[in-house]
Amino acid sequence: MVSTTYFAPRIIHGAGSIDKLDEACRAIRTTSLFVMLSERTKQSLANHFEQLTANGISLHFFTDFQSEPTTDHLQSALHHFELSKADGILAIGGGTALDLAKALSVLAANETLTLGDIAQQEQLDKIPLIAVPTTAGTGSEVTKVTVITDTALKRKLNPGHPALIPDGVLLDPELTLSMSPKITAETGLDALAHAIEAYVSTRATAISDTFALEAIRSIGRSIRAAYQEPQNLQARDGMLQGSMFAGLAFSNSSTNLAHATARPLGTRFLLPHGLSVALMHPYVVAFGLDAAHDRYAAIADALGTESVLVFIEELNVLFELKEEAKKLLDLDELERSIPILVDDALSGNGIETNRKIPTRQDITEIYKNLVTDLMGE
Ligand SMILES: [Zn+2]
Structure with a gap:
């Protein structure tokens, strides 16, 4: 099989690497930077921004977005970007800030295109982009995918294109120390799912496998400590590196049924992405185990466990994910919605690349099992 692998061109990594922000900006030759981040991050990194300004880079801040990026946020960002006349983009934050910035970096340079057109283009111009994750994470800083909810269609769009890969990445685990245990758990399990799904995907390659197994090892040995000891910098670094490797893995392979x-x-019940994936993952592993025995054995080995399924189920219990889901979901409504959820799942990515291709009935059973378990809790 012939495959093409895409990397991020420049990754500056290590505790305190945010001090290299100036270097990252020089590398993309920006003099006017559009900065996407939360108000809180803006305050906490104020001295770094003063430094950039002192070095002759003008800054235009954009903080007008909330969790889970939408086409409305993107329209607003495009509008403000045009007004700013900036020549570079810096995104500091979780998956929301990064995914919006990636879509912006391509659409701002291709005014006639929409999000839905990106994947079909051969070559795309872009505004240079630096990505600085503050969660571990989506791995969005190194992936060629952006996930944005189309508010009109009520569907998550996830176009992929190499032009969406950020040009510079700063991976500083100190920026992730303030993640709450809940976010650490949910986004950490999402990252683990990225690596596991990439590894069992029919699109996996020898290169994506290497990233996936390293991600699984790194996250497997760090996730409990990162959750239980938020200030454990080594565990935070393990999670941040792990989510980056997981990003490289799935970006060059695929995510699947989870x-x-x-x-x-996420689109129908506004459940956060990480929580949704973590909830679904055990059912999907149980469904696919018999079709990928060798692959799951290698994953178990990387996790240092006998059973992948037991490992992730135990984490879901430790992190109290079902309790959290029950707070956010109307279970009767969820049960009634199963046919719609199945339609949505079948129309998205990750069905054809699943090692065992699920039927409508299989997916219905998976959702029913989820509802039964949540009702039984
Ligand atoms: Zn994910």
Whole structure:
């Protein structure tokens, strides 16, 4: 099989690497930077921004977005970017800031295109982009995918194109120390799912496998400590590196059924992405185990466990994910919505690349099992 692998061109990594922000900006030759971040991050990194200004880079801040990026946020960002006349983009934050910035970097340079057109283009111009994740994470800083909810269609769009890969990445685990245990758990399990799904995907390659197994090892040995000891810098670094490797893995392979079944929970029930994926993942592993025995054995080995399924189920219990889901979901409504969720799952990515291709009935069973378990809790 012939495959093409895409990397991020420049990754500056290590505790305190945010001090290299100036170097990252020089590398993309920007003199006017459009900065996407939360108000809180803006305050906490104020001295770094003063430094950039002192070095002759003018800054235009954009903070007008919330969790889970939408086409409305993107329109607003495009509008403000045009007004700013900036020549570079810096995104500092979780998956929301990064995914919006990636879409912006391509659409701002291709005014006639929409999000839905990106994947079909051969070559795309772009505004240079630096990505600085503050969560671990989506791995969005190194992937060629952006996930944005189309508010009109009520569907998550996830176009992929190499032009969406950020040009510079700063991976500083100190920026992730303030993640709450809940976010650490949910986004950490999402990252683990990225690596596991990439590894069992029919699109996996020898290169994506290497990233996936390293991600699984790194996250497997760090996730409990990062959750239980928020200030453990080594564990935070393990999670940040792990989510980056997981990003490289799935960006060059694919995510599969856990993501396909999780996406509708986000669009229809506004359940956070990480929580949705973490909830669905055990059912999907149980469904696919018999079709990829060797692959799951290698994953178990990387996790240092006998059973992948037991490992992730135990984490879901430790992190109290079902309790959290029950707070956010109307279970009767969820049960009634199963046919719609199945339609949504079947129409998204990750079905054809699943090692065992699920039927409509299989996906219905997976959602039913989820509802039964949540009702039984
Ligand atoms: Zn994910």
